[in-house]
Amino acid sequence: MAKIKKEKEYRVHLMVCAGTACVSNHSFEIKEALETEIKKQDLDNEVLIVTTGCNGFCERGPLLVVQPGNIFYQTLTTKDIPHLVEEHFLKGRPVEKLMYIPPEEKTPIPVLSDIDFFKKQVLIALRNRGLIDPEKIDEYIARDGYKAMAKALTSMSPSDIRSEIQKSGLRGRGGGGFPTGLKWEFVSNAVSSNGNVKYLVCNGDEGDPGAFMDRSILEADPHSVIEGMVIGAKAINATQGYAYVRNEYPLALNRLYKALDDAREYGLLGKNILGSGMDFDIKIVRGAGAFICGEETALLSSIEGRLGEPKPRPPYPAEKGLWGCPTLINNVETWANIAPIINRGAKWYSHIGTETSKGTKVFSLVGKINNTGLVEVPMGITLREIIYDIGGGIPGGREFKAVQTGGPSGGCIPKEKIDLPIDYESLSDAGSMMGSGGMVVMDEDTCMVDVARYFLSFTQDESCGKCTPCREGTKAMLDILTRITKGEGTDEDLTLLEELAVSIKDSALCGLGKTAPNPVLTTMKYFRSEYEAHIRDKKCPAHTCRDLNVYTIDEDICVNTGHGCDLCRRNCASDAILGERNQPHQIIQDKCTKCGVCYDVCKFGAVKVD
Amino acid sequence: MPKLTLEDLEEIREKTKKTTMLRGDSEFRAKITVHMGTCGIAAGARGIMAALMEEIEAQDITEILLTNSGCAGLCSKEPMLTVEIKGQAPVKYVELTGAKTKEILEKHVLGGKIVEKYALGIGSEKTDY
Numbered sequence: 001m002a003k004i005k006k007e008k009e010y011r012v013h014l015m016v017c018a019g020t021a022c023v024s025n026h027s028f029e030i031k032e033a034l035e036t037e038i039k040k041q042d043l044d045n046e047v048l049i050v051t052t053g054c055n056g057f058c059e060r061g062p063l064l065v066v067q068p069g070n071i072f073y074q075t076l077t078t079k080d081i082p083h084l085v086e087e088h089f090l091k092g093r094p095v096e097k098l099m100y101i102p103p104e105e106k107t108p109i110p111v112l113s114d115i116d117f118f119k120k121q122v123l124i125a126l127r128n129r130g131l132i133d134p135e136k137i138d139e140y141i142a143r144d145g146y147k148a149m150a151k152a153l154t155s156m157s158p159s160d161i162r163s164e165i166q167k168s169g170l171r172g173r174g175g176g177g178f179p180t181g182l183k184w185e186f187v188s189n190a191v192s193s194n195g196n197v198k199y200l201v202c203n204g205d206e207g208d209p210g211a212f213m214d215r216s217i218l219e220a221d222p223h224s225v226i227e228g229m230v231i232g233a234k235a236i237n238a239t240q241g242y243a244y245v246r247n248e249y250p251l252a253l254n255r256l257y258k259a260l261d262d263a264r265e266y267g268l269l270g271k272n273i274l275g276s277g278m279d280f281d282i283k284i285v286r287g288a289g290a291f292i293c294g295e296e297t298a299l300l301s302s303i304e305g306r307l308g309e310p311k312p313r314p315p316y317p318a319e320k321g322l323w324g325c326p327t328l329i330n331n332v333e334t335w336a337n338i339a340p341i342i343n344r345g346a347k348w349y350s351h352i353g354t355e356t357s358k359g360t361k362v363f364s365l366v367g368k369i370n371n372t373g374l375v376e377v378p379m380g381i382t383l384r385e386i387i388y389d390i391g392g393g394i395p396g397g398r399e400f401k402a403v404q405t406g407g408p409s410g411g412c413i414p415k416e417k418i419d420l421p422i423d424y425e426s427l428s429d430a431g432s433m434m435g436s437g438g439m440v441v442m443d444e445d446t447c448m449v450d451v452a453r454y455f456l457s458f459t460q461d462e463s464c465g466k467c468t469p470c471r472e473g474t475k476a477m478l479d480i481l482t483r484i485t486k487g488e489g490t491d492e493d494l495t496l497l498e499e500l501a502v503s504i505k506d507s508a509l510c511g512l513g514k515t516a517p518n519p520v521l522t523t524m525k526y527f528r529s530e531y532e533a534h535i536r537d538k539k540c541p542a543h544t545c546r547d548l549n550v551y552t553i554d555e556d557i558c559v560n561t562g563h564g565c566d567l568c569r570r571n572c573a574s575d576a577i578l579g580e581r582n583q584p585h586q587i588i589q590d591k592c593t594k595c596g597v598c599y600d601v602c603k604f605g606a607v608k609v610d
Numbered sequence: 611m612p613k614l615t616l617e618d619l620e621e622i623r624e625k626t627k628k629t630t631m632l633r634g635d636s637e638f639r640a641k642i643t644v645h646m647g648t649c650g651i652a653a654g655a656r657g658i659m660a661a662l663m664e665e666i667e668a669q670d671i672t673e674i675l676l677t678n679s680g681c682a683g684l685c686s687k688e689p690m691l692t693v694e695i696k697g698q699a700p701v702k703y704v705e706l707t708g709a710k711t712k713e714i715l716e717k718h719v720l721g722g723k724i725v726e727k728y729a730l731g732i733g734s735e736k737t738d739y
Binding site for chain 2: 007008009011012013015042045046067068069070090091092093131132138139141142143144145146147150154265266267268270274275
């Protein structure tokens with residue numbers, strides 16, 4: 001019998017966001033300032049400070065949510081704290097000037113759930129974000145944590161569990177979207193070559209640029225992943241699990257280590273869990289940051305201590321995985337969805353979402369968007385709702401151009417498709433994919449050829465080199481794209497790019513290579529005119545490709561409006577501008593390095609770029 | 611022998627629920643607001659708050675939200691508090707002491723009967739017109 005002691009009670013809880021984004025915005029300094037000030041006001045018996053995982057609204061960090069009341073404070077500095085503590089926590093007067101004001105509005109919104117960014121979100125995988133201290137197992141338990149596991153271990157058979165997951169319609173959240181219940185069924189049916197040994201793996205090797213869903217789940221609620229894994233272990237009869245998490249996620253790793261220790265301490269992992277007779281434990285394997293290790297066969301090689309290189313499938317890991325034994329691999333977010341499904345039932349879960357894609361999906365919203373952050377939304381929500389209602393639109397009144405979903409394996413979806421409802425099928429019909437959930441928003445100043453080049457340079461860099469199509473093919477495509485962005489492309493390049501893309505897709509060994517051409521194919525499909533402008537007119541319509549820009553000075557504006565202010569000449573690092581005060585200025589094209597500083601510093605719009 | 615039994619797990623849940631219930635959009639049966647303007651604090655509102663916290667913890671009272679707000683506008687009658695039982699008009703109590711506060715908690719908040727001798731009146735000022 002464990003010793004259960006009563007905890008001290010407080011009337012106010014200050015939920016300080018300690019996700020990676022807020023931590024790098026000095027949220028721990030905010031926490032220290034709060035501690036000092038609360039002590040000074042003699043409130044330390046009344047006010048409790050709690051550090052939570054990522055709240056989601058990273059754009060406005062560091063964040064503080066005051067409970068009860070759900071009062072949302074944002075962009076805090078340590079200077080704000082003395083006033084805040086005295087006014088709100090001592091005297092009960094919430095401080096308006098630290099509250100969130102939506103772009104182009106004047107009235108602050110005090111309560112978190114009234115803010116558009118949070119309003120449309122539905123939290124299942126992120127159900128505990130911001131509400132618990134991820135390092136306190138008791139707080140997880142209080143919010144119905146380990147309840148589903150207790151249910152699965154004591155009153156459900158392995159096949160009950162599998163059929164519940166199958167009926168829920170949950171599909172893999174790591175990218176492929178394979179039906180989770182079906183995968184569990186395969187592993188359960190597979191015969192192990194080594195007695196009865198089967199393994200279970202959590203894929204936390206999140207590598208897409210701009211994606212941080214898995215990291216945030218592990219940071220905010222590590223027990224939700226552990227609980228899902230124990231339930232999965234019972235469903236397939238595994239006794240050993242692995243969590244593969246990249247080493248670049250120190251905070252996520254620390255919290256996961258702590259969570260595993262605490263779960264072992266309580267006997268929620270280890271021998272005879274909750275007296276059910278089941279044994280299961282989880283070991284953390286830290287990945288060294290190779291993108292390829294997110295691919296399941298490469299990940300398994302890496303766990304086995306070998307080079308992280310993919311293997312041809314079949315055999316799938318479900319038949320022959322870790323050390324040749326049947327292995328169940330699911331991604332962090334998939335695991336976090338398991339407990340709520342078991343707790344509330346497949347019927348409840350399958351109610352949310354679309355015909356083919358059930359439940360919710362976590363997206364990391366980044367790029368040219370007002371509300372950068374982490375959002376969880378029901379499947380079937382439109383891109384428009386995510387970008388404008390939740391994301392708050394594009395900064396600086398610029399126009400939305402496209403959104404890249406699915407990271408380097410995905411594709412660009414143009415603004416014409418902004419009313420596309422998001423699910424696995426609609427995204428792949430549009431030439432992109434769900435992927436793990438990165439969403440990079442682009443505005444009119446983004447060059448689509450450059451975007452394709454960027455993603456290809458990423459995959460080319462991360463290609464493991466094992467198969468020729470990926471190793472050589474992505475290199476050839478990158479060379480062509482680089483040439484085009486330098487104004488050296490030809491019409492034949494477009495045909496060649498297409499041919500290369502199709503043959504790499506067909507012949508590469510693993511998912512990395514097979515999907516690498518997607519960004520090129522989608523940008524060529526939706527933004528062909530931009531490619532043609534680079535090739536035929538030697539122009540970059542977004543003025544991003546530096547080599548193609550030509551800067552000139554409108555002498556009329558320069559003298560008549562700006563009185564030849566001379567700012568451009570003084571800022572030019574390569575002495576490429578001629579002129580003096582009150583005189584028209586001129587750019588010597590031969591000397592110009594196209595850095596764009598003159599364009600940026602001119603206050604009168606006299607410098608033109610073409 | 612397992613380290614934790616199902617009953618233990620449930621006990622941890624119930625014990626910690628009081629803490630986590632305070633967060634998010636939980637519903638409370640009653641709300642007690644202690645007025646903590648400068649006037650209230652000078653007249654001893656912090657002692658009232660402390661007494662309430664102590665009592666709520668000692669009696670293990672749940673579903674009650676204890677909070678504070680600024681001056682209620684009747685500085686000469688501080689310390690003051692407002693009790694709002696869900697679905698009923700708020701009641702303001704004036705010139706409080708620790709003993710009076712405990713009585714209000716006992717009779718009104720828990721017992722549902724307004725303690726008229728300490729009450730200023732029922733209702734609040736109009737805020738939407």
